Amino acid sequence: LDHAKPEVAELLLGLGAKHDVWSASAHGRLDVLRELLEEDPSLVNAPGGDGQRPLHVAKNAEVAEFLIDRGADLEQKDVDHEGTPAQYQINNSEVLRVLMDRGAKPDVFIAAVTNDVTTLRRLLKEDPDAAVVSIGKAPFTTVKSNGGHIYGYNLGFGKTPHLVAAEHGSAEVLQELERVSPAIHSLLAAAWVGDEATVRRLKGAEIGSEYENAIAMAAQHGRTEAVRLLLEAGFDPLAKGMDSGTALHVACWFGYTKIVRLLVPKVPLDLPDANHGSPPLGWTCHGAQWCRNAKGDYVAVVETLLAAGANPNAPANSEGTPMLKQAGDREDVKAVLRRVM
Incomplete structure (x- = not known):
């Protein structure tokens, strides 16, 4: 109930479901939350789904203030994703502001989202390496869980503070990060937001092995313009990204047609990934069935690959699965494949 959409929650409540402290917090039902905590004050820090506390899912400032006043722990991490309430609420500016004002510990990504350059400078003074961390690597990874931060x-x-600051228009923070970081970070941030002039100015910056997969990451996040600019800047389109796939494999799995069209001339269409032995067309069929990205167009991707010469009769993976079987119940994708088989 706590993760249900409002209309679904109302339906469930109408059928007899009852709020608990987590759903009451998530749906902003302060009246219910107050009643539950009066009955059992210890529930204010009780673990719910994924080990989240009520403060992790607080809908608004009023609920957050109430929970903190009742003793909610500002630094308690959940179990599955090992995040604090502030880290969970990073995209909820109203609640995040309350948490920061009430003493929650900030990190470099919170500074990047809120354009808090004063906090950023303090964090960098404590740990200069904070400028070049990335999500999915220490300290922004899980230690006791495989759930991912x-x-x-x-x-x-995979995102860095530079990318997050650029996405959120946090100009002051981005400027400070660029001042203390290698130029490659500025180039990547510029590409991420389509700043072609800056990418051209910084072209030639040392890429380094840590960021050679930048095109694959841009493809994973659907950043078409970033893929184009990174190609022009000399990044390797064959570098491995998600699950050992190239940027083309990744774009195919998510169904990003425009990115696929950029990469088709750069990556061999029969190139298998290292983990599954699957070519880009195999990733497309698998993604159509299992990823089902709402922003993707898997039919258009299949048509693009076939027009470029992809073999629909090749095995979809190292186990020899046929492409048609790999596409599962995606009859639209299978219809395109059958036309050329």
């Missing part, structure tokens, strides 16, 4: 889901795996 919460920032991977609400900001994006």
Whole structure:
């Protein structure tokens, strides 16, 4: 109930479901939350789904203030994604502001989202390496769980403070980060937001092995212009990204047609990934069935690959699965494949 959409929650409540402290917090039902905590004050820090406390899911400032006044722990991490309430609420500016005002500990990504350059400078003084961290690597990864840090889901795996600041228009923070970081970070941030002039100015910056997969990451996040600019800047389109796939494999899995069209001339269409032995067309069929990205157009991707010479009769993976079987119940995708088989 706590993760249900409002209309679904109302339906469930109408059918007899009852609020608990987590759903009451998530749906802003302060009246119910107050009643539940009066009955059992210990519930204010009780673990719910994924080990989240009520403060992790607080809908608005009023609920957050109430929970903190009742003793909610500002630094308690959940179990599955090992995030604090502030890290969970990083995209809820209203609640995040309350948490910061009430003493929650900030980190470099919170500074990047809120354009808090004063906090950023303090964090960098304490740890200069904070400028070049990335989501999915220490300290923004999980230690006791394989669930992945919460920032991977609400900001994006692989992102750096530079990328997050650029996305959120946090100009002062981005300027400070650029002042203390290698030029490659500025180039990547500029590409991420389509700043072609800056990318051209910084072209030639040392890429380094840590960021050679930048095109694959841009493809994963659907950043078409970033893919184009990074190609022009000399990044390797064959570098491995998500699940050992190239940027083309990744774009195919998410169904990003425009990115696929940029990459088709750059990547061999029969190139298998290292983990599954699957070519880009195989990733497309698998993504159509299992990813089902609402922003993707898998039919258009299949048509693009076939027009470029992809083999629909090739196995979809190292186990020899036929492309048609790999596409599962996606009859629209299978219809395109059958036309050329």
